[in-house]
Amino acid sequence: MDMKLELVGVPVTDVDRAKAFYLAVGFHADHDHTVSDNVRFVQMTPPGSACSIAFGKGITTMTPGSLDNLQMVVADADAVRAELVARGVEVSDVDEQPWGRFVYFSDPDGNGWALQQLPEWSAGAGGDGDQPTP
Template sequence: MAITDWRIELIHLPVADVERAKHFYVDTIGFTLDHDHQMGPDLRFVQITPQGSACSFTIGQGLTDMAPGSLKGVQVVVPSAADALDHLRGKGIECSDVDEQPWGRFVYFTDPDGNSWVLQEIVVPT
């Protein structure tokens, strides 16, 4: 039997300070806080989801051995790169100007730990 339905649902986002990361993603950017559970002195599970996304991210303690800031180039599709840029800068987040390419418009930023993000507005060639 062939496997025909593979969906990415959860990605670990390595951070050094869970509260700082939670504040950045939930309170500043506007991700939804799905779960925040302390399951022991060295295990905390925080699940956050970008608005409209089928894929969530976990931040926490004891979840991964990846170094904080080591996740690079997570790409998120947005309706408008200009609107995303305005939103991020309006929240005080340092990010690139809109990078215009024939295949899309891009905005780049990093979280407080150095994990890097790419926001892409898809451009349909004419």
């Protein structure tokens, strides 16, 4: 039985500000539909991702900014960091860890994101999955 995560709700206070931010990060705007005075649904997808995010009015009861450590995998942490800085996104320096290289940023409400470049040994990065022995 397959189970595919395809949509994650992101709690925001200002829908238009969030949409502008995620466009600056490079997400594609899939849908922006006002259903009623109480419901507006915006769906955006990171480039290359099979999973999208949704935010809007009447979408979730989570507190804006309460999501932490949403994570996407990237091929090159340095390159993606440079691209985001060029787009005006405030990002961290590259954080080197044994399990990958990370760049962090938050949306205007404080929802936290991590971009991970997998280590060479990782099967997800095309390696054999066997960690090197120290």
